[in-house]
Amino acid sequence: MTQYVGAGPLTLRRLPAGRFLAVVAYAVSIGAGGLNESLADAAIATGPASKVSIRPMSELKITATIPIGTVTDWVAVTPLGVWVGSKKPNAVNHVDPNTNQVTHVALPGDPCAGLAADAESLWVPLCGRVNQLAKVDLKTRTLVRTFDVGPAGPEGGIAVGAGSVWLITDKHGSLVRIDPTSGSILQTVHVPPGSYNPFFSDGRIWVTRAEGAEVTSVDASTGTVLKHFPTGLHPRFLTAGGGAVWTMGQGDGSLSRIDIAGQQPVIRLKLHTPGLGGDISYGDGRVWTTMMKTPLTVVDAARSVILCQWKGAGGDALAVGYGSVWLTNLSAGTVWRIALSDLPEDCLPLKSDR
Numbered sequence: 001m002t003q004y005v006g007a008g009p010l011t012l013r014r015l016p017a018g019r020f021l022a023v024v025a026y027a028v029s030i031g032a033g034g035l036n037e038s039l040a041d042a043a044i045a046t047g048p049a050s051k052v053s054i055r056p057m058s059e060l061k062i063t064a065t066i067p068i069g070t071v072t073d074w075v076a077v078t079p080l081g082v083w084v085g086s087k088k089p090n091a092v093n094h095v096d097p098n099t100n101q102v103t104h105v106a107l108p109g110d111p112c113a114g115l116a117a118d119a120e121s122l123w124v125p126l127c128g129r130v131n132q133l134a135k136v137d138l139k140t141r142t143l144v145r146t147f148d149v150g151p152a153g154p155e156g157g158i159a160v161g162a163g164s165v166w167l168i169t170d171k172h173g174s175l176v177r178i179d180p181t182s183g184s185i186l187q188t189v190h191v192p193p194g195s196y197n198p199f200f201s202d203g204r205i206w207v208t209r210a211e212g213a214e215v216t217s218v219d220a221s222t223g224t225v226l227k228h229f230p231t232g233l234h235p236r237f238l239t240a241g242g243g244a245v246w247t248m249g250q251g252d253g254s255l256s257r258i259d260i261a262g263q264q265p266v267i268r269l270k271l272h273t274p275g276l277g278g279d280i281s282y283g284d285g286r287v288w289t290t291m292m293k294t295p296l297t298v299v300d301a302a303r304s305v306i307l308c309q310w311k312g313a314g315g316d317a318l319a320v321g322y323g324s325v326w327l328t329n330l331s332a333g334t335v336w337r338i339a340l341s342d343l344p345e346d347c348l349p350l351k352s353d354r
Contacts, residue, residue, distance in 0.1 A: 052306045052308075052309055053307065053308045053309065053346060053347070054308075054309050054310075054311060055308060055309070055310050055311070055344075056310065056311060056312055057295055057296075057310050057311065057312030057313060057314060058312065059310070059344075060296070060310060060338055060342075060343075061338070061339070061342040062336050062337070062338060063324065063337045063338060063339045063342070064100045064336070064337040065329075065334050065335075065336055065337075066095060066100055066102060066334060066335045066336075066337065067102070067333060067334050068084050068086045068093050068102065068328075068333055068334060068335055069086030069087060069088055069089055069091065069093070069333050070086070070087060070088035070333045071086060071087040071088060071330060071331065071333055072084055072085065072086050072316075072317070072328040072329070072330060072332075072333050072334060072335055073085050073086070073087070073111070073316060073317050073328060073330060074111060074114055074115045074317050075115070075279070075281075075317045075318055075319040075326050075327075075328060075335065076115035076116065076117055076122065076319060077319045077320065077321030077322070077326070078117045078122070078138055079119075080138045080139065081094050081095060081096055081097055081138075082094070082095040082097055082319070082321065082322070082326050082335075083095070083115055083117070083122055084317075084326070084328065084335050085111035085115060085124070085317075086104075086111070086333070087110055087111075089104070089106060090106070090107045090108070090109060090110050090111065090126075091104045091105055091106050091107055091111070092105050092107060092111055092115065092122060092124055092134075092136060093105070094141050095326075095335070097321075097322040097324075100337065103141050105136055105141055105142065105143055106143070107124065107126060107134055107143065108126065108128070108132070108134075108146060109126030109127055109128035109131070109132055109134075109146075110126060110127045110128060110154075111124045111125070111126060111134075112125060112126065112127035112151065112153075112154040112155070112156075113125035113127070113151035113152075113153070113154060113155065113156035113157060113158060113196075114156065114157040114158045114197070115158070116157075116158045116159055116160045116165070117138065117160065118160045118180065119138075120137065120138055120139070121135050121136060121137060121138060121144070121180065122135075122136040122138055123135060123136075123158055123160060123165050123180075124136060124158075125150060125151035125156065125158050125167060126146070126150060126151075127150070127151065127153065127154055130148070130150070131150025131151055131153075132146045132147060132148060132149070132150045133146065133147045133149050133150055133151075133158075133165070133167065133178070133183065134146050134147075135147070135180075135183075145183070147178070147183030148183070149167065149169060149176065149178060149183060149185060150167075150169065151167060151168065151169065151196075152168050152169055152170050152171055152196055153171075153196075155196070155210075155236065155276075155277070156168055156196040156197055157196065157197035157198055157199065157236075157237070157238075158198065159198040159199050159200040159205055160180075160200060161200030161201075161203075161205065161220050162200070162203070162220035162221055163180070164177045164178060164179065164180065164186065164220075165177075165178040165179075165180050166178070166198045166200065166205050166220075167198070168191075168195060168196045168197070168198060168207070171193060171194065172190075172193050173190055173191040173192050173193045173194065173195045174188050174189075174190065175188070175189040175190070175191050175195075175198060175205065175207060175218065176188050176189075177189070177223065187223045189205075189218055189223045189225065190225075191207050191209075191216045191218065191225065192209050192212060192214065192216060192228070193211070194209050194210060194211025194212055195207045195208060195209040195210070195211075195212075195216060196208070196210050196236070197210065197236050197237060197238060199238045199239065199240065199245070200220060201240035201245060201260065202240070202260050203219070203220055203221065204217045204218060204219060204220055204226065205217070205218040205220050206218075206238060206240070206245050206258075208231070208235040208236055208237070208238050208247050209235065210234055210235065210236045210250070211234070212234075213230055213231055213232065213233050213234065213235065213249070213251075214228050214229060214230050214231055214235070215228070215229045215231055215235060215238070215245065215247060215256075215258060216228050216229075217229070227262075229256075229258050229266050230266060231247055231249060231254075231256035231258075231266065231268065232247075232248075232249020232251065232252045232253075232254030232255070232256050232268050233249045233250075233251030233252040233254070234249055234250040234251035234252075235247040235248065235249050235250070235256065236248065236250055236278075237278060237279050237280045238280060239280045239281050239282045239287070240260070240282060241282030241283070241287070241301060242282065242285065242287075242301035242302060243259065243260055243261065244257045244258055244259055244260055244301070245257075245258040245260060246258075246280060246282065246287050246301075247280065248271075248273070248278055248279075248280050248289055248291075249268075249274075250274060250275060250276060250277075250278065251274060252270075252274055253270065253271050253272045253273040253274035253275070253291075254268050254269060254270055254271060255268070255269045255270075255271050255280075255287065255289065255299060256268045256269075257269070257304055267304055269299070269304055269306065271289060271294075271297055271299075271306065271309075272294075273289065273291040273294045273297065274291075275291050275292060275293075277291065277292060277316050277330075278290055278291040278292070278315075278316065279316065279317040279318050280318075281318050281319045281320050282301065282320070283319075283320025283321065283325075284320060284340055285300070285301055285302065285349045286298050286299060286300060286301055286307070286349055287299040287301050288318055288320055288325060289318075290315040290316060290317065290318045290327060290328075291315060291316075292315055292316055292330070293311065293312075293313075293315075294309060294310070294311055294315065295310055295311075295312060295313070295314040295315030295316075295327060295329075296308075296309070296310045296315065296318070296325070296327060297309045297310075298343075298347050300349040300350065301349070302349060302350070303349075303350070307346070307347045307348070307349070308343075308344065308346070308347035313329070314327065314328075314329040314330075314332070314336070315327060315328070315329070315330070316328050316329075316330035317330070320340075323339060323340055323341065324337045324338060324339050324340060325337075325338040325340065326338075
């Protein structure tokens with residue numbers, strides 16, 4: 001059983017450009033005798049909310065508004081283009097970053113639990129009468145096959161790494177390693193119940209526990225569970241970059257930073273964006289999050305500093321690539337393309353961080 005301890009002594013530190021942040025820092029490790037938890041000192045106290053640059057969505061310059069379907073969700077950037085999931089119709093949709101032209105690939109179910117790509121294929125968990133896994137060819141943009149293994153339910157995730165596809169298949173925390181050719185299950189790793197979203201980075205599978213407040217790391221070569229890290233409440237979607245794994249807490253609207261090297265304690269940053277859904281991505285030295293009513297938040301990854309936050313309609317899924325942010329407007333059935341070069345100057349990381 002995982003036990004969580006309370007916050008330690010609080011100290012103050014002023015950040016560059018006069019910004020202040022609310023951060024709670026924790027450290028967790030697993031020793032030979034079981035779970036060994038230690039609490040690091042709280043790093044930075046809460047500063048004035050006015051220090052965060054909150055802006056209206058109308059301020060953002062939209063390079064293109066691209067129609068996808070009745071509902072758009074999930075975005076993945078690959079070397080061969082951008083892919084966006086849709087409902088009505090159930091499909092994944094390839095967007096050519098050179099022309100913004102869309103190619104629809106019909107699916108036999110609802111693309112309900114993320115997208116992940118390897119060098120050749122896009123992997124799409126499907127919800128339906130029987131949950132399945134779809135394999136789409138990135139070059140031909142065609143459905144190759146569906147496999148009889150599927151996600152635990154909607155809002156889960158999928159990962160590709162170490163020559164395998166990784167998926168949580170039930171509420172009990174069964175993380176399965178799938179052969180990308182045959183679709184057969186090669187291994188089942190047991191992570192905490194209520195964990196649904198895997199992500200591959202630095203030779204490990206990182207899995208958020210949406211029904212708790214932790215991330216589990218798994219050695220992708222052996223399937224050995226390595227560590228558990230405490231996070232904000234109800235973490236679900238996650239990304240990696242800048243030497244860290246980042247996850248959003250749907251329950252408390254936080255952003256948690258886990259140092260991949262294990263040299264720093266976990267940092268929890270208050271974004272004030274609680275709620276269901278949402279998404280997170282890393283790109284251009286920044287962490288990008290989206291949530292309904294707060295479609296875009298930008299964080300300087302090197303300093304864990306909130307740079308800018310936009311309020312208004314739209315949002316729910318995003319990715320960064322091809323010099324742009326690709327941000328869905330869920331209910332409008334579109335994806336916005338926002339050029340990184342068009343963002344306000346004060347929403348850029350410090351030059352020393354770039």
